[in-house]
Amino acid sequence: WEKMAELGLLGIFVPEAQGGAAESDNDSFSLMVLIARILGSKLVAEPFVSSAVVAASVIADGSNVDLCDACLPRIAAGALRVAVSVEPWSSEGFASLPQADLGPDGGLVVTGRATVVDAEGSDSLLLPVWDSERGGLAIVLVDRDAAGLSPEAGRTLDGTGYLRLRMEEVEVPAARIVAGPGGAETVWRRAIQRATVALCFEAVGGMETLLAMTADYMKTRKQYGRYLSQFQALQHYLADMRSAVEQATSVSF
Numbered sequence: 001w002e003k004m005a006e007l008g009l010l011g012i013f014v015p016e017a018q019g020g021a022a023e024s025d026n027d028s029f030s031l032m033v034l035i036a037r038i039l040g041s042k043l044v045a046e047p048f049v050s051s052a053v054v055a056a057s058v059i060a061d062g063s064n065v066d067l068c069d070a071c072l073p074r075i076a077a078g079a080l081r082v083a084v085s086v087e088p089w090s091s092e093g094f095a096s097l098p099q100a101d102l103g104p105d106g107g108l109v110v111t112g113r114a115t116v117v118d119a120e121g122s123d124s125l126l127l128p129v130w131d132s133e134r135g136g137l138a139i140v141l142v143d144r145d146a147a148g149l150s151p152e153a154g155r156t157l158d159g160t161g162y163l164r165l166r167m168e169e170v171e172v173p174a175a176r177i178v179a180g181p182g183g184a185e186t187v188w189r190r191a192i193q194r195a196t197v198a199l200c201f202e203a204v205g206g207m208e209t210l211l212a213m214t215a216d217y218m219k220t221r222k223q224y225g226r227y228l229s230q231f232q233a234l235q236h237y238l239a240d241m242r243s244a245v246e247q248a249t250s251v252s253f
Contacts, residue, residue, distance in 0.1 A: 005078030040205025136181020
């Protein structure tokens with residue numbers, strides 16, 4: 001993770017003013033695709049998508065300038081890891097999101113449940129919540145050790161750490177509100193679209209590696225006095241795998 005930060009890979013969506021390398025959306029997007037594909041091909045389990053893509057995008061595109069100055073340089077430097085909510089929601093229904101009431105000094109008081117991924121080693125949690133006072137989506141950045149927050153840790157099938165959160169009147173100061181009703185939904189959707197593409201290319205990279213490993217194994221493993229690569233039935237399976245990789249690549253692009 002530190003090496004990725006040294007190479008500037010964590011700052012592709014962080015503006016140069018905050019110590020990042022973002023110059024244009026197209027350049028940042030192209031770099032994201034390349035990095036995600038390489039990480040997937042090497043089976044690297046780091047929170048690149050959560051921190052460098054989703055969190056950096058949301059904070060940079062949000063309306064809280066002070067939060068940008070405080071968080072984005074740390075994300076680019078690898079000093080701030082952010083776990084991201086994966087709660088499903090749509091414009092037609094936000095019932096699954098944590099509910100937020102108006103708190104002291106313009107802040108919010110959040111109650112509800114959520115699940116965040118890339119939680120292992122994370123410092124903060126990025127959560128979309130429903131602002132019941134103003135009737136719209138808001139995005140908040142919550143400290144992992146915030147009062148009223150009860151986390152339950154677990155792991156996904158690929159070993160990624162996650163937290164199931166239960167929040168009871170967690171106070172979020174105004175300084176930690178990334179975006180409020182009116183702009184938060186657009187900001188969140190844009191970041192999730194980027195993350196979706198990045199995860200697709202991570203998967204493509206992994207598929208390419210597994211295909212190469214399988215082909216190499218077939219060239220060295222013998223059965224009945226012949227290399228596996230000489231069996232026509234297995235050649236057909238390998239061809240199907242190559243076709244699947246190419247189709248996945250096309251779909252991702």
